[in-house]
Amino acid sequence: xxxxxxxxxxxxxxxxxxxxxxxxxxxxxxxxxxxxxxxxxxxxxxxxxxxxxxxxxxxxxxxxxxxxxxxxxxxxxxxxxxxxxxxxxxxxxxxxxxxxxxxxxxxxxxxxxxxxxxxxxxxxxxxxxxxxxxxxxxxxxxxxxxxxxxxxxxxxxxxxxxxxxxxxxxxxxxxxxxxxxxxxxxxxxxxxxxxxxxxxxxxxxxxxxxxxxxxxxxxxxxxxxxxx
Amino acid sequence: xxxxxxxxxxxxxxxxxxxxxxxxxxxxxxxxxxxxxxxxxxxxxxxxxxxxxxxxxxxxxxxxxxxxxxxxxxxxxxxxxxxxxxxxxxxxxxxxxxxxxxxxxxxxxxxxxxxxxxxxxxxxxxxxxxxxxxxxxxxxxxxxxxxxxxxxxxxxxxxxxxxxxxxxxxxxxxxxxxxxxxxxxxxxxxxxxxxxxxxxxxxxxxxxxxxxxxxxxxxxxxxxxxxxxxxxxxxxxxxxxxxxxxxxxxxxxxxxxxxxxxxxxxxxxxxxxxxxxxxxxxxxxxxxxxxxxxxxxxxxxxxxxxxxxxxxxxxxxxxxxxxxxxxxxxxxxxxxxxxxxxxxxxxxxxxxxxxxxxxxxxxxxxxxxxxxxxxxxxxxxxxxxxxxxxxxxxxxxxxxxxxxxxxxxxxxxxxxxxxxx
Numbered sequence: 001x002x003x004x005x006x007x008x009x010x011x012x013x014x015x016x017x018x019x020x021x022x023x024x025x026x027x028x029x030x031x032x033x034x035x036x037x038x039x040x041x042x043x044x045x046x047x048x049x050x051x052x053x054x055x056x057x058x059x060x061x062x063x064x065x066x067x068x069x070x071x072x073x074x075x076x077x078x079x080x081x082x083x084x085x086x087x088x089x090x091x092x093x094x095x096x097x098x099x100x101x102x103x104x105x106x107x108x109x110x111x112x113x114x115x116x117x118x119x120x121x122x123x124x125x126x127x128x129x130x131x132x133x134x135x136x137x138x139x140x141x142x143x144x145x146x147x148x149x150x151x152x153x154x155x156x157x158x159x160x161x162x163x164x165x166x167x168x169x170x171x172x173x174x175x176x177x178x179x180x181x182x183x184x185x186x187x188x189x190x191x192x193x194x195x196x197x198x199x200x201x202x203x204x205x206x207x208x209x210x211x212x213x214x215x216x217x218x219x220x221x222x223x224x225x226x227x228x
Numbered sequence: 229x230x231x232x233x234x235x236x237x238x239x240x241x242x243x244x245x246x247x248x249x250x251x252x253x254x255x256x257x258x259x260x261x262x263x264x265x266x267x268x269x270x271x272x273x274x275x276x277x278x279x280x281x282x283x284x285x286x287x288x289x290x291x292x293x294x295x296x297x298x299x300x301x302x303x304x305x306x307x308x309x310x311x312x313x314x315x316x317x318x319x320x321x322x323x324x325x326x327x328x329x330x331x332x333x334x335x336x337x338x339x340x341x342x343x344x345x346x347x348x349x350x351x352x353x354x355x356x357x358x359x360x361x362x363x364x365x366x367x368x369x370x371x372x373x374x375x376x377x378x379x380x381x382x383x384x385x386x387x388x389x390x391x392x393x394x395x396x397x398x399x400x401x402x403x404x405x406x407x408x409x410x411x412x413x414x415x416x417x418x419x420x421x422x423x424x425x426x427x428x429x430x431x432x433x434x435x436x437x438x439x440x441x442x443x444x445x446x447x448x449x450x451x452x453x454x455x456x457x458x459x460x461x462x463x464x465x466x467x468x469x470x471x472x473x474x475x476x477x478x479x480x481x482x483x484x485x486x487x488x489x490x491x492x493x494x495x496x497x498x499x500x501x502x503x504x505x506x507x508x509x510x511x512x513x514x515x516x517x518x519x520x521x522x523x524x525x526x527x528x529x530x531x532x533x534x535x536x537x538x539x540x541x542x543x544x545x546x547x548x549x550x551x552x553x554x555x556x557x558x559x560x561x562x563x564x565x566x567x568x569x570x571x572x573x574x575x576x577x578x579x580x581x582x583x584x585x586x587x588x589x590x591x592x593x594x595x596x597x598x599x600x601x602x603x604x605x606x607x608x609x610x611x612x613x614x615x616x617x618x619x620x621x622x623x624x625x626x627x628x629x630x631x632x633x634x635x636x637x638x639x640x641x642x643x644x645x646x647x648x649x
Contacts (some may be wrong), residue, residue: 106438
């Protein structure tokens with residue numbers, strides 16, 4: 001497994017390297033101290049996951065993420081001193097997969113990296129009947145999602161979320177259940193993750209995301225995908 | 229200093245004033261045609277209009293060559309002089325060009341202080357009387373007094389009202405700019421402090437954790453104790469930095485709640501569970517008295533966890549070894565009520581009104597040399613209030629203390645709309 005840590009502080013890079021050496025000695029940890037350098041390494045080395053700081057000289061972490069998402073869907077964990085909700089939501093909306101605040105416990109860091117890598121592997125293909133509801137069609141055997149016959153590109157996390165919603169179509173699913181199934185049990189309080197990904201799914205599937213027809217809000221409880 | 233000449237066609241407020249200047253001229257010309265009493269003019273209306281229009285064009289160019297005309301008062305005084313000349317040449321008392329003064333004074337309100345505007349209004353009044361008296365057109369004393377009296381009163385009212393109004397608007401704008409600058413400074417502070425303190429803490433904390441993880445069982449006891457001491461103090465420093473940043477954010481109103489419907493009994497159980505190591509360390513018992521079947525309540529779990537953690541940490545800190553702590557939850561008519569009780573030394577009555585104040589450190593804490601800078605309960609109060617609840621304490625010295633806070637069942641304005649979740 002190959003990780004890239006993007007942080008301008010050499011000592012942070014050093015301790016992150018040491019943390020992975022202790023827990024995952026076979027993993028390779030690459031480092032970059034600026035945005036452009038990180039983008040170059042991602043293109044040339046194709047890491048499996050990127051740990052990205054927000055505060056970087058010149059180009060900040062959010063700009064790096066925006067730029068990176070134009071050519072790569074590598075999992076990204078924001079690793080930063082900013083613990084406010086606005087920064088978290090900004091990172092998630094730009095396509096980050098997780099958000100860890102410094103100072104972190106190294107075991108938590110490694111656990112989160114493992115969790116994100118697990119999610120990135122995607123769900124196993126399942127040979128069952130495709131799900132069809134209105135214009136939306138989900139083919140579990142190819143993981144292909146179409147709206148009005150047009151293919152829709154979904155990230156692994158978006159597909160996971162949709163998968164759990166459509167497999168329970170017609171039944172309300174609680175915030176906690178969705179967070180636990182898609183992200184993991186330790187994420188059940190991270191309502192922002194769900195909020196951001198539901199709006200991303202709605203933007204891709206709904207004819208009018210402001211007035212959803214498929215992914216319906218179960219007020220004060222969770223969400224329900226319309227029954228076919 | 230290199231002073232650049234102003235642009236020929238100014239922007240912003242100056243552009244508006246320029247438009248106002250031409251509007252005034254057009255209005256004056258229109259009134260001159262409507263008002264039949266200006267028949268006995270000294271010069272024809274067209275040469276006069278042409279002259280004023282030429283002046284307006286020249287005044288655009290002049291500040292490029294005459295720096296003193298870049299001073300707003302000077303250029304407005306020149307306007308007053310030219311308006312006076314127009315009034316004089318256009319029939320004195322009867323001249324519709326009096327309207328030019330009104331526009332000049334409204335312009336002055338935008339550019340000058342109240343005192344300078346009034347000074348300009350007085351100059352206009354004086355010159356207007358002079359223009360009327362010097363003009364050959366004559367009126368009866370009563371008529372002349374009536375016309376000049378009305379017009380001069382109008383001038384002063386326009387000058388006073390417009391400049392006071394603009395001054396007020398200027399003050400409000402300055403106040404808003406100051407508040408924005410302060411909020412930006414606080415945000416910058418949080419950002420810089422976060423980075424400058426949390427980055428070294430990250431390095432120390434992770435290094436210590438790694439050292440502890442790799443320490444072998446047969447390592448020197450003294451060395452292990454030293455590492456544990458560093459770890460304890462890093463944790464203390466981390467908590468202090470977090471509290472300071474949280475206070476700064478609360479005071480800058482930068483804390484944005486992300487409420488989600490929560491089964492409070494389950495949530496409290498989970499938070500309480502995280503205190504097991506501390507409770508075991510002090511051989512204390514934590515009793516949970518959580519009513520079941522209560523409705524879910526909309527809370528920001530991270531923030532409410534901080535409130536409960538602050539109260540439980542205090543209870544553990546002040547309860548003696550082997551003591552007893554109780555975490556209770558029950559439902560009220562319109563709120564959930566959560567309380568944390570301990571059998572510690574209690575809080576003196578005179579201290580109770582102050583314990584939720586910022587940086588207030590109680591007598592007991594000072595006496596025991598306890599750690600803390602008096603932010604935990606202040607943060608708890610602010611976070612509970614942000615949720616629309618209230619926090620209070622009941623204590624008798626020597627008989628422990630009970631901290632109680634409420635969380636309203638009804639959703640408040642800050643909580644999300646249905647389509648958000």
